[in-house]
Amino acid sequence: MKFHSGLITYIFLALILINPAYSDIEKGKELSASCAACHGDDGISLNSVWPKLAGQNPKYLASQLHEFKKGPNGNRNNAVMYGIAVNLSDQDIEDLSEYYSSLKSTVGLTKDEYLELGRNIYRGGNMEIKMQACISCHGPNGQGNYAAAIPMLSGQHSQYTYQQLKNFQTSMRSNDYNKMMRNIVHRMTDEEMKAVASYIEGLY
Template identity: 50%
Template sequence: MKKVLTFVLTGLAISVAASAWAEGGNAEAGKTKSATCAACHGADGNSVNPEWPKLAGQHPSYIAKQLANFKEDARVNPSMSPMAKPLSEQDMADLAAYFSSQAAKPGEADQTKVALGEQMYKGGNNATGVAACAACHGPTGAGNPASNFPALNGQHATYIKNQLNAFRKGERANDAGKMMRNVAAKMTDAEIEAVAEYIAGLK
């Protein structure tokens, strides 16, 4: 419980700044600016390639934060980093407003792995100190915009797995207070794969 409270308080500390990035976003302007994004993320934010995240329905403050992190090299990706460099704060707010206004298409889970995935998502692993995903991302994976914890429900399992592995290796380090790195560092390959599949099927 103490770990969960620490996670939540840390998230609240950064939520004001994250929300500020997304304030004033114009969805119509974002739609126009999203033409380049559509090549990977889909015109409506529902990517077809499981390597690329769905952006549809994601909290605008989270989208804006990730774009700012790519621009500032706080998060590095060979495709996204150069795309974010020329974006202004208004561009990021507009893109965030557009993609967040789109309806996310449901995902599918590998039913042979969801039992362990559900266990990890809802209860974590007390023996190894892995916190439950639901504590921050909610029981249905809807996230917590006030704390800038992203929505996960229906996200591609491959993308979730890749991000957990990146956090575990320290290749992704834009999580406040090392929250995700600390969680992922204690997860096994089987747990990562299972929880990614469970998240993909959440609605």
Template identity: 45%
Template sequence: MNKLIIGLALSLTISTYAYAAGDAAAGKEKSVACGACHGADGNSEVGTFPKLAGQNEKYLIKQMLAIQSDERSVPEMAGQLDGKNEQDIEDIAAYYTSKKILGGKTAADQLELGQSIYRSGIASKQVAACTACHGAKGQGLPTAGYPALSGQHAAYTEKQLKSFRTVSRTNDPNSMMRDIAARLSDVEIKAVASYIQGLY
């Protein structure tokens, strides 16, 4: 638990990415192709494709750069960022950040467990509350580059948590998400992902 707390503190004070300076109007034009999977306004209709609307700009920039450089492997994104320079990426991020995410619903049978994990963590497993980095309403911490989660598709969130758990996704600062996901069962991951989908 001490390692996790130290990691959280370091991540709040250390950042590798400069603040974004994107142009949302330019980003609208540059993101036309992105709309095929993520929706024109960033609200994808397919559960495995993430909603980008309302996502923190700094986080979007980090992820696009990581995907472009193959630091983060996303087969569905192969070639999609080819030819995009950093300004293009900042503009696209600014556009999606300016849009409003459309919230979803939490499955009734997942509410109690999902809410408990999100708000309080699991002390017996040394799992910190999600609110510590992602906020009570899932708005994230923009200055630290921590993503907004509210309204995100449960299927996508579940897939990402399992990817962190199997270490097939590794671009989280100080291994924080890998450490947390490694302690979560499939049942717990499903519950918290469902809760996040209805959180807004």
């Protein structure tokens, strides 16, 4: 009996070491009250300059909150988000991220005038200028990549997506791994960014 109880204790401790953080979705829901004014009660922001958070990759959300928490010393400085994130513990960030990830997202519409150009860029890039296609990292339906913390794009507000592309282009935002986004968007025209942002909003 002593052997079995010792083995159980060993396995339990090993699991804790492997998975040191456990997210609490209910705690995340409580914490989300301070986010609702901008991001909505259900993670669907009413103002298209602010991102939808519902259904987003939790690893991506957590990584962005950690970036915001760094404030001016980080690579994604935003005064409003810094004021919120700076008060969050690592566990708070995990709980919030898992909560928003558990919510159901929505899909918008692609403007007709941007459908063909946006689709071509998203799915095929632009080989003439060696611009990589969005599909290669974000997937055919814009679901992103969980393990690599690559964000879900499907249904995201086009105005928000366009602004983030502009921020990467000007290096106002520089928290992309190995300059991956900046190396892509610096080749894009303003019209191409608007088109792919609109295409993404209707993607599902």
